[in-house]
Structure formats: structure tokens, C-alpha cells
Amino acid sequence: MRIVFMGTPDFAVPSLEALLRRGHEIAAVYTQPDKPKGRGHKLLPPPVKVLALEHNIPVCQPTTLRNAEAVETLRAFEPELIVVAAYGKILPPDVLTIPPRGCINVHGSLLPQYRGAAPIQWAVLNGDKISGVTIQRMAEGVDTGDILAKAQTEIDEDETSGELFDRLMMLGAELLIDTIDKLDTLTPEPQDEALATHAPMLQKEMGAVDWAKPASEVHNLVRGLNPWPAAYLTLDGKRMKLWRTKIVKVNGLPGVLTVLDGEMTVYCGSDAVQLLEIQPENGKRMRGSDYLRGHPLTGDIKVQ
Known part of the structure; x- marks a missing residue:
């Protein structure tokens, strides 16, 4: 399948790797702009960009997707499906309607729990015993789209957010491939808004x-x-x-x-x-x- 992949941090890397191993055609990778790091403030590329360049995949790093030029650039890649994993930007309606197979997102929680930027950390902060990943169809709200698949895992009482992060990014990649393989047979499940919780950025x-x-x-x-x-x-x-x-x-x-x-x-x-x-x-x-x-x-x- 011809896919545009959108992701930025380490969490997204296994998902992109899994798509490549499965033989999907990655038309382009969208990721956040390079950011200065360290004492010398040297510009460093996001982990997803590094992987994309290793595979000679075109990389786009727009500051926004909310203008006509950005939308047309994306449309020109003619994706059948857009896959998102910790991209860091909300996709506007004009983007969501581009791929005929829709846009799907790999999210590090069991939705509708922990919508937002830091779902893995908040599960640990709250002392949860269970976490997991969700593949969802993307909608205009933040992590509000219909659920396609879930996979869960127990959280050890001494496990850190970083350790759970590493496990969930691998679990998410596995679930992503399985979901795409079954995409035509899955019935999207609307989220129960009464059960929704939020996971804001850490401070x-x-x-x-x-x-x-x-x-x-x-x-x-x-x-x-x-x-x-x-x-x-x-x-x-x-x-x-x-x-x-x-x-x-x-x-x-x-x-x-x-x-x-x-x-x-x-x-x-x-x-x-x-x-x-x-x-x-x-x-x-x-x-x-x-x-x-x-x-x-x-x-x-x-x-x-």
C-alpha cells in the first residue's frame, strides 16, 4: 500500500520500520523540524527523519499543515493511507480527507483513556496496572476517532515511563501491521466519551x-x-x-x-x-x- 508516514520521536521509529519490512511503499515521511540540542545548540534531526533518510524516503518538515501549499504538497504524494505515530501536530480536515483509505494513528494508551501528549507517563503517574496501545481512525478532535484495534499489557509496580515507552512502541508497531492487514474487515468502534480522560504534556x-x-x-x-x-x-x-x-x-x-x-x-x-x-x-x-x-x-x- 502507498503510505505517507507521519511521526517524530523514538516511539514512531518501530512503526515505520515495520511498514518497511512489510513491503509497504512509503511515499514520504512527515516529521517535525530539526531542533537545537546540547550546549552548542546544534540542529539535530528527529529519529524518524534519520530512519527515512537511511531508506532514501522523501522527508517533509513543514511548520504547519494548515495552509493550501502544505495540503497540495501532501496531496501530490498520492497516499492511499496516512499513518501517524507521535507526529506532534493535529491534522486539519483538509488533510484527513486526502487518502482514500483514511488516516490512522498509533496511540500509546487504551483509548478513550489518556487522550493527549503524554499517555504513557500519566498511566504510570496514576499507578495504573494496565496500559496498552490503540490504533484509531483519525478525526478532527485530539485522539477522538473511532477505534480499530487495541493491545494491552501489564505495568510492573516498579516500571518507569521510559521502560513502558520502549515496550509500547514495539507493541504499537506490531498492532499497526496487523491492523493494516485487516483494514478492510475491521469495524470501527466509536469511543465512549463518558470514559474519556486526558494526558497533558508534562511540566x-x-x-x-x-x-x-x-x-x-x-x-x-x-x-x-x-x-x-x-x-x-x-x-x-x-x-x-x-x-x-x-x-x-x-x-x-x-x-x-x-x-x-x-x-x-x-x-x-x-x-x-x-x-x-x-x-x-x-x-x-x-x-x-x-x-x-x-x-x-x-x-x-x-x-x-
Whole structure:
């Protein structure tokens, strides 16, 4: 099938790879413009662009699809189907009507749960036990289109957003190929608006831990914000990122840092969390126990 693929980050790469392996004709790849990164602000291409260029696929990086020129450029590729995976732009009505087989989207949640930009992270932040991917027909709203297929997976109690992300991007690629193979036989299922929830973009300020909350919520915050933007505490006026924690059934004054069984431990509103992996300000990631060797605690310390 002749396909235009739209995607930007790592999440979209396995889907494009799967389409190529299946023998579909990728007429063009649409992705976000290159962005400056690092101290030198060097322009770096999105992962999907890198893959497309390796396969000599035409790449388009328009800043908008909401003008006549962009629509006509896309129309000229004559796609039978448009496949979207974490593209980062909403497709306007003029684009949705171009391919005769429609536009389908690979979304990292079990819709109608977690519509929006950060579905995987919010599933972890909320302590969900189940997540998955959905292939949907695209509509004008954000992730509101009819459902074509779903696949689900359990979330481990210590799994981070990054780890779940890696699993779901592979699951999404598999489901995408299966869906396209069965496209003519599937019956689209409208979403139940009463069950819809939203997953807005993450913000850096979300990383500040409220130690009055139960340890389970603190633990979910840490793993939900791993790898970005990372949860943190403030110790002696310096910010320390928290990468991995473990819930322990002990109680004390919320926000007090102590040492239990050789591990940095902070009491929460109920129970406590051990800081298994941390990153001091301007330092490297390390085990909390290794940090203690260079920074021994002589008594309990209040953190923020």
C-alpha cells in the first residue's frame, strides 16, 4: 500500500520500520523540524527523519499543515493511507480527507483513556496496572476517532515511563501491521466519551515531591517522571533528582531523610521510600548507597 508516514520521536521509529519490512511503499515521511540540542545548540534531526533518510524516503518538515501549499504538497504524494505515530501536530480536515483509505494513528494508551501528549507517563503517574496501545481512525478532535484495534499489557509496580515507552512502541508497531492487514474487515468502534480522560504534556515543576503524600504516590511520581523531567528533592539547598525508589513499610515524620538498611530513606505521609538511584546537582546518576559513602549522614535531615 502507498503510505505517507507521519511521526517524530523514538516511539514512531518501530512503526515505520515495520511498514518497511512489510513491503509497504512509503511515499514520504512527515516529521517535525530539526531542533537545537546540547550546549552548542546544534540542529539535530528527529529519529524518524534519520530512519527515512537511511531508506532514501522523501522527508517533509513543514511548520504547519494548515495552509493550501502544505495540503497540495501532501496531496501530490498520492497516499492511499496516512499513518501517524507521535507526529506532534493535529491534522486539519483538509488533510484527513486526502487518502482514500483514511488516516490512522498509533496511540500509546487504551483509548478513550489518556487522550493527549503524554499517555504513557500519566498511566504510570496514576499507578495504573494496565496500559496498552490503540490504533484509531483519525478525526478532527485530539485522539477522538473511532477505534480499530487495541493491545494491552501489564505495568510492573516498579516500571518507569521510559521502560513502558520502549515496550509500547514495539507493541504499537506490531498492532499497526496487523491492523493494516485487516483494514478492510475491521469495524470501527466509536469511543465512549463518558470514559474519556486526558494526558497533558508534562511540566518541569511537576518534579517537586510532596512528602506529605503516601509513599505509593511518591514512588509513582518518581517512575512516572523518569526519564523526563525527573522527580527531585532539595537537600542542603541543592536539588537532587530521584530516578528509582522502593516503598518500605516504616513510618516517621514526612520529609525526614534517614538511613535504613544502608539506603537513603525518606518518610512520607504514610510509609517511606528508599532512594535507590539518585543524581546530585551537577553530578552523575548513582546508587543512593554509593552517595552515602561520600556523604555520610550523621543524623536525620529534613528535605524539601
